[in-house]
Amino acid sequence: MKKFFIPLGIFLVLVAFLAVGLKRNPQEIPSPLLGKPAPLFSLSTLDTGGAKFGPQDMRGKVWMLNVWATWCAACRDEHPLLVALSKANQLPIVGLNYKEVQAQDAPAGRQLTPEDKLRIARERSAVWLQRLGDPYVVSVFDLDGRVGIDYGVYGVPETYIIDKEGVIRFKQVGAVTLETLQSQILPLLQKLNAS
Amino acid sequence: MIVEVGHFALILAAFVALLQGVLPLAGTLNGHQRWQALARPTAIVQFLLIAVSYAVLTNAAVTDDFSVKYIAEHSNSLLPVQYKVASVWGGHEGSLLLWVLMLSGWTLAVALFSRTLPLAMVARVIAVLGFVSVGFLSFILITSSPFERLLPAPLDGRDLNPLLQDPGLVIHPPMLYMGYVGFSVAFAFAISALLSGRMDAAWARWSRPWTVVAWIFMTIGIALGSWWAYYELGWGGWWFWDPVENASLMPWLFGTALIHALMVTDKRGGFKAWSVLLAIGAFSLCLLGTFLVRSGVLTSVHAFASDPKRGVFILIFLVIVVGISLTLFAWRAPRATLGGKIALVSRESMLLANSVLLVVATGAVLLGTIYPLIIDALNLGKLSVGAPYFNAVFVPLMVPVVFLMVPGGIAHWRESRGKELGRQMRWPALAAVLAAAVILIFSERGTWLTAMGMALAAWVVVGLLVQIVARVQKPGRIPLSFWGMHLAHLGIAVVVVGITLVKGYEIERDVRMGLNDTVSIENYTFELVGLNEVNGPNYKAMRATVNVSKDQKPLEVLYPEKRRYFSTAMPMTEAAIDAGPLRDLYVSLGEAIEGDKPQWSVRVYYKPFVSWLWYGAILMALGGLLAVSDRRYRKSALSAAS
Amino acid sequence: MKSSCLQLKALCLAACLVWTGLTTALAKEALPMAQDPVLEKRLVLISEELRCLVCQNESLASSRAELANDLREEVRKLIAQNQSDQQIKDYLVNRYGDFVLYRPQVKPMTWVLWFGPFLLLAAAVWGMFSYIRQRQSAQTAGVALSDADRHKVQAILKSGDAP
Secondary structure (H helix, E strand, C coil): CHHHHHHHHHHHHHHHHHHHHHCCCCCCCCCCCCCCECCCCCEEECCCCCCEECHHHHCCCCEEEEEECCCCHHHHHHHHHHHHHHHCCCCCEEEEEECCCCHHHCCCCCCCCHHHHHHHHHHHHHHHHHHHCCCCCEEEEECCCHHHHHCCCCCCCEEEEECCCCEEEEEEECCCCHHHHHHHHHHHHHHHHHC | CHHHHHHHHHHHHHHHHHHHHHHHHHHHHHCCHHHHCCHHHHHHHHHHHHHHHHHHHHHHHHCCCCCEHHHHHHCCCCCCHHHHHHHCCCCHHHHHHHHHHHHHHHHHHHHHCCCCCCHHHHHHHHHHHHHHHHHHHHHHHHHCCCCCECCCCCCCCCCCCHHHCCHHHHHHHHHHHHHHHHHHHHHHHHHHHHHHCCCCHHHHHHHHHHHHHHHHHHHHHHHHHHHHHHHHCCCCCCCCCCHHHHHHHHHHHHHHHHHHHHHHHHHHCCCHHHHHHHHHHHHHHHHHHHHHHHCCCCCCCCCCCCCHHHHHHHHHHHHHHHHHHHHHHHHHHHHCCCCCCCCCCCHHHHHHHHHHHHHHHHHHHHHHHHHHHHHHHCCCCCCCCCHHHHHHHHHHHHHHHHHCHHHHHHCCCCCCCHHHHHHHCHHHHHHHHHHHHHHHHHCCCCCHHHHHHHHHHHHHHHHHHHHHHHHHCCCCCCCHHHHHHHHHHHHHHHHHHHHHHHHHHCEEEEEEECCCCEEEECCEEEEEEEEEEEECCCEEEEEEEEEEEECCEEEEEECCEEEEECCCCCEEEECEEEECCCEEEEEEEEEEECCCCCEEEEEEEEEECCCHHHHHHHHHHHHHHHHHCCHHHHCCCCCCCC | CHHHHHHHHHHHHHHHHHHHHHHHHHCCECEECCCCHHHHHHHHHHHCCEECCCCCCCECCCCCCHHHHHHHHHHHHHHHCCCCHHHHHHHHHHHHCHHHECCCCCCHHHHHHHHHHHHHHHHHHHHHHHHHHHCCCCCCCCCCCCHHHHHHHHHHHHHCCCC
8 A cells, every 4th residue: 555655755755855964064154144235344454553444445346355363273274375366466355353362361360451452463463464474455353253243253264255336245164265266256256347 | 903803803793793684584584494593693693793892992992002093082091990981982983883782782682582482583583683783883894993093002092072071971872872772673573573474463562572671771861861961061951952862862752652552562453564663763763863963964062073974874774774674664564454443532542642642743853853954955044943943842742642641541442431531530630720720829930831731740640640549449460560651651740840840940040259159049048168279180170169058057068160171171060969859959160250359150050850850760761660570571481472 | 115115126126237237248149140130131031042153052042152152242232222032133143144043933944844743743633533433443353364374274274184
């Protein structure tokens, strides 16, 4: 009788899903911000003159936002690629230094003020960028991670491509690889620059 | 050198398992009794070989042989010896070796305790178990060998995850695996029944004790896991609906359904196909659980380090085993004759309802567990399904199951008159209403959910008391299985009380404490009186001394700790618990707080009746034990063979 | 008489106050970790339904990860701004997607998830009742013979051997 085949049928459907699932990474979270305007911010830059920067300053250009920190090993891995990319003058890269200064950096018994944190972050980044190369047209500091939350950052490094109208078109979670660059980023750049 | 002996023994075991699978089964097809008789000896040899292999790995752990890669990854020279022994099952490869050891152990048990069974049936059962063993042994030898060498050997091992360095680790996985593997015996009996075409009451009668024993281990294993998480993780939770937890709950639910369905098949010859299907399903869920936990398709705090290659292997194994079983079922099950007539109100119909409801509940848990995977596979994005979903769906589905325990016990076989049934249930009904009323009227924080939980528990307890009173008044000896049933059902009621009351009335205080600060919950007061550094065998800790008093009188001193193990950077919370039959007092030490005077963040919990969760599980296990000890299973001449 | 009673009462009261003052000065009632316990209670309720994104399956309420601390702080800010639970959840979903919710939203994509179990229940119960109704009439309560046994019986019957 046909109904005795139902359990087998259900099982095979289940297995099909499991098989497809094996190829997926359950930890990769797609960004809901694709196709949405890049959240605005106004943050201090590496330049101690007091200038501030935000995405509105890049209107009319296709640009890359790279979220990084000196304490992040994977950021170190992807850095040479970014330096090479900046040298090739493909697009301006903005560095968003994320939560550079953490709780354990405070000397015992004292709280760090925001000015302290900015100062330490600037010092550390300057040293790091000097040693490993500076691919950024401008570096900004997200000390408390609030801008990161607006961008849906949950780990470093993360990289966004934003178009001329200020809309997020691409997000890479984890280090940018040569493969990503070739297969996804560069073709996208061509498309966005053409429009 | 010895390590390679262990590896070699495993390879031999795989060949013996293959023989164990092929020869006795062929013997049942061509009628060669000598081949069928090979079942027992091959099972014994397989067990011995795997035992040797396991002993070798354990020896490597205990003697700090870090040239063995698995030991280097999961053990450490500073580890106390009991954890070195336990580290053997602390990781993927070793835990699989434990699995096959237990599988061969259960097979050995079947070989030794089956004197009264017909040879052909023993041959089939052991052959099926042999094939399952081949699958697992191949998996180990091809993708997950614990005997791989690491040369040059490191000076010391990486250490066992500190969370696992705990007495609970020593018992929880072995208990759970005994349960998982035990269901393979019920499975083997079911396949054997399908193969022979004799899906009769005899199969059910032989299968029942094995199924119940597996269920007992599973119950203890799950309860231990819950208890361990409760006192080890530091924030008082005891069930998280994590995929790995669900992977153990689903076979347990099916196993419970199977136990109840087998009663009908055994006594009345009914539900033959359904029982066979449940047995296949229970073991399939065990295999599915193995897949979910070791393949990396789902994120879980428990998951072993995942490797897609392993996932592929397990999936193929799953497809083969379950696919063949279900095909066999579709082909052979229609031949099963139907049992006697079933009345609408009868014990049979109640037991049917029980297993149907449990299957639906299992389906809900399965759906929630793999839904993220389904959505991802369909390219619809990523979503999470967590505790809020499971609580919302599972609890309503289980209420009728628990409710049915009373009418199911009172109803007669064949037929019960509805009115008579109703009359016998008036006392439980009254108790339920009273319990609900007491909660709603007299308890300030009592919600209708709490009231319902207590009503359900009262219904069950008074229901079983009514049945006991009725039975002892009748003449004739009362079988142990009667007491077993009621004890197990009492256990469920106790668990329900525990869940209801702890969820309804627990209190948490999250405070900052300096020296001599106090915090109060109900009539208990907690005072932080000291903070010292202590040194453990492989960790350094901050230990707080907390004086606990009740009604202003000193009660107990608790020592919560924050440990930093040398091997990892992560700090571990060792909560201090004052456990009691009516409540637990739970203190968890947090981090130091920046400020002028030294202060620490401390979490204090008052958890009423939380221990009842585990008392209930113990009662359930004892109930199962009584049921299995029933005389009919110990009778040497089981005249069930028709 | 009355005045001395009153005096005694006043003295007792004064003594009590002094005693209370002394004891509380010696052993202080610990302050809650949170600045605002009411807000904190709501935070716990909301964050129990949210997922910690960098953990292996933990809720935002229980995780100690850095990002979890930041997100909890964010939720506190939103609660202080009088946002509703739904608004707070939407805020996070807009940034992190559905993944951050432990209670999946009820939308076409999750209808099977939310309604499936109950549909299954209905189907199962209906199936069960129709099966029982089907079996109301008595069936042959025999045990099927396997093929081997049937051959044996036939052989015995044919040969006329006594059992």
